Amino acid sequence: MHDIRLIRETPEAFDAALTRRPGVAPVSGEILALDAARREKILAAETAQAEQNAASKQVGAAKAAGDEAEFERLRALVGAKKAEVAALKAAAAEDDAALSARLMEIPNLPFDDTPEGADEADNVEIKRWGTPRDLGFAPKEHYALPSVVPGMDFEAAAKLSGSRFVVLSGAVARVHRALAQFMVDTHVEQNGLTETWTPVLVREEMMLGTGQLPKFGEDSYQTREGWWLVPTAEVSLTNLVAGEIVEAASLPRRYVAHTQCFRSEAGSAGRDTAGMLRQHQFEKVEMVSVTRPEDSRAELDRMTGCAEGILEALGLPYRTIVLCTGDMGFGARRTHDIEVWLPGQDAYREISSVSVCGDFQARRMNARFRPEGGGKPEFVHTLNGSGLAVGRCLIAVLENGQQADGSVVLPEVLHGYLRGRTRIDAQGGLV
Incomplete structure (x- = not known):
């Protein structure tokens, strides 16, 4: 949410920054x-x-003077x-609610060094x-690898839950779990983040605080009891400071959490329907x-380096772009x-998005610090x-490690998490 005082004091500058976003008036x-x-x-x-x-003060005087009229x-x-005061306060409260609601709908202002552009073609x-x-051979996508097929079951998932779900088993499930553990351990032991375990069901105000609501409600799932399933642990982790005044000496606070995440994938019909690239339920660190x-x-640069470091340790080629x-x-x-x-798609695909929000979320959450x-x-x-x-990291490990015989060679940093196993053989066994 934006600072109303900033808009009052510099309306032209505010609009100039805001309209750098295409289509925003x-x-x-x-x-x-x-x-x-x-x-x-x-x-x-x-x-x-x-x-x-x-008038209230004068009432007593008039009564004492006997002036009945x-x-x-x-x-x-x-x-x-x-009655007039009550009506005016009610009207002011309605205006205040309308103003707050409108401010909630306005996107954040890009930094000056954020490149202008219309869409992903203009990313840098x-x-x-x-x-x-x-x-040395035609690469396969992850779900078509002979070593992976036994452990990645989309039909069973469709029976259980419908499309865009998967059941992992055997070696594939174990590598998936090892990847998450490796990521958390690296962030805690090398990058200085605090491991955190949080709920995946949150109150509506938590989704409002981080900006998923009100505009993007269709992208998430809500229970009959009113809780929302988190689309990312950003919601729960960021809201740990909601409504708080923390001491400056306690900053920065750096958290990491491995959680299930849930997204409806509204608007993605027909995109990435094969395999497990785009799922309704997935895990993220x-x-x-x-x-x-x-x-x-x-x-922002430090956190970007933390994410890049995971891929480098796994030996996975990547590129970093500014949106x-x-x-x-x-x-x-x-x-x-x-x-x-x-390799299976012959393309680079997103595996991490790192963003700085300034005080945009903090104003929505009323999260402050005492200097x-x-x-x-x-x-x-x-x-x-x-x-x-x-x-997505599992997909990258499987596709980049694939061999001509259908087996997969696994990154060395995972071997310890797999009790010394180094690959998935062509029959789907962890060996």
Whole structure:
């Protein structure tokens, strides 16, 4: 959510930054009109309250003086002013709710160094690591590998739940679990993140706080009891500081969590229907940082490096791109996407998205910190990023490690998690 004072003080600059997002119109005029109407009613209510208080003081004097007519007039005036104050306060509250709702719908302002563009074609590559291996044969996609077919069952999942689900078993399930454990261990032991376990069912205000609601409700699932299934652990991790005033000395707070995630994939009909690239239920290792304002931009680069480091340890080629203003998410000011090489698709595909949100989420959550040495509490800055999407990482490991005989050679860093096993043979066994 945006600071109304910023819009009041610099409306032209606010609109100029906002309209760097394609298709987003200037809003300062609309916002300031709502704000002015609200403030006008508040002032009128304060004036009427003062008049009511003054008349109330005069009622007793008129009664004591025996001036019955003046007493009745003043008493009627007090009643009228009381009703007027109540009506004005109610109207101001309605305007305040309308203003807050409108502010909730406005996307975040891009950083000046976020490239402008209409869509993903205008994203800018900033790094490339590793060289895709020349397999010497026509590569298969993950779900078609002979070693994988026994352990990746889409038909059983469709029987249980419908499309865009999968049942993993045997060697494939074990490698999937090893990947998640490797990611968490690396982030905790090497990157200094705090391992965290959080619920996957959250209250509606938690989804509002991180920006999934109200605009993107169709992308998530809600239970009959009103809880929402998290589309990412960003929701639960970031909201750990919701409504809090933390000490500056406790920042940055760096969290990592391995959780199930749930997305309806609204709007993705017909995309990536084969295999497990785009699922309704998936696992992700999520990173969240809560920082002081002056530290958040550097934290974005640090978190990007943490995600890149996982892929480098696994020996998976990747590229890192900066999303342009037309491809960037609602709550982000700058986003780095990391795309891993998938031989079966002969393409780089997203495996991590790392974003800095500034104080956008913090204002929605009312998350602040107390500066060292005292002073008025300030809003924290928040960041989030995949470190990594576990299922997509499994796909990359399987496709990049595939051999001509249908087996898969597994990354060395996973061998210890697999009790010394180094590959999946062509029959699907972990050996």
